[in-house]
Amino acid sequence: MPAPRSPVVGSGGSASPVLPGQTPSASTADYPTIVSADYVFGCMATNGQTRTALEQCSCSFDVVASLISYRDYVDASTFLSMGQVTGEKGVLFKSSAQAKESVGNLRRAQAEAEIRCFE
Numbered sequence: 001m002p003a004p005r006s007p008v009v010g011s012g013g014s015a016s017p018v019l020p021g022q023t024p025s026a027s028t029a030d031y032p033t034i035v036s037a038d039y040v041f042g043c044m045a046t047n048g049q050t051r052t053a054l055e056q057c058s059c060s061f062d063v064v065a066s067l068i069s070y071r072d073y074v075d076a077s078t079f080l081s082m083g084q085v086t087g088e089k090g091v092l093f094k095s096s097a098q099a100k101e102s103v104g105n106l107r108r109a110q111a112e113a114e115i116r117c118f119e
Contacts, residue, residue: 059117
């Protein structure tokens, strides 16, 4: 008897219904559940607290997770967060080549997710 499908991120199953642009959850296996929940929560705060926004934001997370590794996501998130620091300390996190590349990769993944999930 086959195992039931599970909507849990990283479980190896997939959620129903499948949305356009949604990727297999195996691509999100490296991401902790709290990270996926935080991403979707933040996305919904921006896009509305509706069922449609939940589906689109979940799709967006799946696309981003399929395009960049969890490690790269953490690096980019750290650069973005630390770039908010004012003065000389924050400049390093905004202007270094590594910061620009890391944040650029995240932004490109988010742009792809926007195309696949919100249009």
